[in-house]
Amino acid sequence: MKKRALISVFYKDGVLELAQYLASKGWEILSTGGTKKHLADAGVPVTDVSAVTGFPECLDGRVKTLHPKIHAGILGIRNNPEHAKTMEDLGVDPIDLVCVNLYPFFEKVQAGLSFEETVEFIDIGGPTMLRSAAKNHDDVLVLTEAADYAEVMAELDAAGQDTQKVSRDLKRRLAGKVFNLTSAYDAAVARFMLGEAAAPASGKSPLWPEYFTVPYKKAQSLRYGENGHQQAALYLNADSVGAFGGMKQLQGKELSYNNMRDLDIAWKAACAYGEFMKSLPEAFPAAPETKAPVICVALKHNTPCGAALGKTVLEAYQRTFLVDPVSIFGGIVGCNTIIDATAASEMIKTFLEVVVAPGFTAEALEIFSAKKNLRLVQAETKPNAITETLSVDGGILVQERDNTLFSDWKVVTEKAPTAEQAADMAFGMTMALFVKSNAIVVVKDRVAVGLAGGQVNRIWPTEQSLARAKILTDAGLPCLDGKTSTGGAEVMISDAFFPFADCVEMAAKYGIKAIVQPGGSMRDQESIDAANRLGIAMVFTGTRHFKH
Numbered sequence: 001m002k003k004r005a006l007i008s009v010f011y012k013d014g015v016l017e018l019a020q021y022l023a024s025k026g027w028e029i030l031s032t033g034g035t036k037k038h039l040a041d042a043g044v045p046v047t048d049v050s051a052v053t054g055f056p057e058c059l060d061g062r063v064k065t066l067h068p069k070i071h072a073g074i075l076g077i078r079n080n081p082e083h084a085k086t087m088e089d090l091g092v093d094p095i096d097l098v099c100v101n102l103y104p105f106f107e108k109v110q111a112g113l114s115f116e117e118t119v120e121f122i123d124i125g126g127p128t129m130l131r132s133a134a135k136n137h138d139d140v141l142v143l144t145e146a147a148d149y150a151e152v153m154a155e156l157d158a159a160g161q162d163t164q165k166v167s168r169d170l171k172r173r174l175a176g177k178v179f180n181l182t183s184a185y186d187a188a189v190a191r192f193m194l195g196e197a198a199a200p201a202s203g204k205s206p207l208w209p210e211y212f213t214v215p216y217k218k219a220q221s222l223r224y225g226e227n228g229h230q231q232a233a234l235y236l237n238a239d240s241v242g243a244f245g246g247m248k249q250l251q252g253k254e255l256s257y258n259n260m261r262d263l264d265i266a267w268k269a270a271c272a273y274g275e276f277m278k279s280l281p282e283a284f285p286a287a288p289e290t291k292a293p294v295i296c297v298a299l300k301h302n303t304p305c306g307a308a309l310g311k312t313v314l315e316a317y318q319r320t321f322l323v324d325p326v327s328i329f330g331g332i333v334g335c336n337t338i339i340d341a342t343a344a345s346e347m348i349k350t351f352l353e354v355v356v357a358p359g360f361t362a363e364a365l366e367i368f369s370a371k372k373n374l375r376l377v378q379a380e381t382k383p384n385a386i387t388e389t390l391s392v393d394g395g396i397l398v399q400e401r402d403n404t405l406f407s408d409w410k411v412v413t414e415k416a417p418t419a420e421q422a423a424d425m426a427f428g429m430t431m432a433l434f435v436k437s438n439a440i441v442v443v444k445d446r447v448a449v450g451l452a453g454g455q456v457n458r459i460w461p462t463e464q465s466l467a468r469a470k471i472l473t474d475a476g477l478p479c480l481d482g483k484t485s486t487g488g489a490e491v492m493i494s495d496a497f498f499p500f501a502d503c504v505e506m507a508a509k510y511g512i513k514a515i516v517q518p519g520g521s522m523r524d525q526e527s528i529d530a531a532n533r534l535g536i537a538m539v540f541t542g543t544r545h546f547k548h
């Protein structure tokens with residue numbers, strides 16, 4: 001009996017060559033409306049699916065191939081005599097190859113069409129055929145993408161067009177690809193229906209569905225993972241564009257796994273200030289710099305090693321660099337503003353692995369081109385994920401992103417912070433979000449002059465942060481008003497409450513005048529009393545920011 005192939009594709013690339021090949025080998029080709037026209041116009045003999053089903057394509061294409069004559073033809077097991085007899089009795093001819101690519105739901109759900117328009121891009125008949133063929137893959141070859149056409153044609157040649165003789169490995173691989181695709185496709189549909197895919201845009205909290213199915217599509221293989229002996233790849237959301245999906249590498253060596261992790265935090269940290277300043281609490285003493293301030297953050301091993309605000313990119317970068325000229329070597333710099341030539345000239349003076357920013361001027365690109373290996377990444381999308389995930393052995397933890405910086409602003413001491421101190425607090429708090437617990441950030445004039453964390457108690461990072469800040473401020477800090485200040489830092493931020501008064505007492509020794517912390521310890525009063533005794537203003541925000 002003549003072999004039969006059913007071809008029904010949304011994207012027609014490569015399909016003509018496949019159809020011509022099959023026709024030349026004596027296959028009968030069945031096809032749906034648009035695909036049939038595409039093939040017939042090129043002179044390939046094609047049978048309309050409706051001629052097989054005896055049923056017209058109808059309901060605006062919602063029903064084309066959904067018919068027992070099609071699905072029995074695909075699903076019947078050739079070596080099963082009962083199946084063979086049933087097929088004969090029912091007048092069903094076998095279908096030996098199915099080639100389908102689906103309506104572009106991933107693309108359309110991102111395009112922001114209306115709900116009703118998007119629903120029309122949910123392919124029903126295509127996945128159904130693919131799943132039937134994949135289930136019966138011993139007898140039926142199944143193709144989902146043009147990249148596999150050549151291999152299948154070569155295998156069919158080698159097998160003398162007998163699909164049962166095509167290697168089991170290839171057949172299983174192609175069948176596996178089907179369920180990989182249809183499960184991702186259905187995950188995208190489910191997220192769309194449940195409103196999860198739209199969550200970032202809507203700002204709504206995510207739902208917590210029974211199954212956590214997010215379609216991720218392979219964006220690139222990586223040379224290796226965290227270390228050279230670990231394989232790795234980058235997968236991006238297929239149904240929504242997050243910060244990573246909106247990044248473009250403009251120059252430099254290929255980004256590594258570790259670069260990407262740092263890049264993620266550098267971009268988030270650079271954008272955080274602008275994001276959180278919109279939600280300052282009413283009790284906040286004064287508006288800090290909200291008019292498009294430039295923020296620079298330097299990062300090493302996923303940990304900020306410098307951060308500063310400036311009026312220009314050059315100023316923000318220079319002040320960031322100052323914080324830790326040693327650690328920034330081989331580090332990553334994130335900036336929330338387009339990088340210009342003056343900043344680029346400064347940045348190339350040290351060895352940086354990656355610079356991420358919303359853009360680079362032509363002159364800046366020219367300057368950076370002298371450093372061929374330096375990776376420049378243009379980030380076009382602000383961080384917008386509503387949830388974040390972390391793998392544990394055998395599962396993942398899913399949580400809402402830490403997006404509440406100030407739930408409260410309560411002065412708990414006799415003294416209140418000055419407007420200047422409050423502005424430093426706001427800046428330091430956005431940076432403390434990205435420092436591993438226990439995080440302590442010391443700030444002067446919107447420069448995070450002391451950044452320490454990742455320690456198992458709160459005393460060590462307090463000591464480190466204060467001591468580091470002292471060295472910097474003793475040397476003189478270029479300030480936003482253009483002057484050089486030699487005074488010490490006055491503001492200290494803690495990501496979680498102080499269990500005892502010891503850190504407050506230590507801060508006083510270094511001249512700290514204002515502390516911001518969430519509060520909530522059983523011994524809060526000890527810290528408040530110490531602050532009052534030492535003339536320190538203390539604010540409770542009510543929100544803890546552990547970063548584990």
Ligand SMILES: NC(=O)c1ncn([C@@H]2O[C@H](COP(=O)(O)O)[C@@H](O)[C@H]2O)c1NC=O
Nearest residue numbers: 010032033034035062064065066124125126
């Ligand atoms: N409804 C059906 O029976 C059906 N059968 C196949 N399709 C899809 O129709 C598309 C091809 O249509 P056309 O050949 O008319 O361009 C393919 O993406 C295929 O997955 C269908 N469309 C949607 O479900």
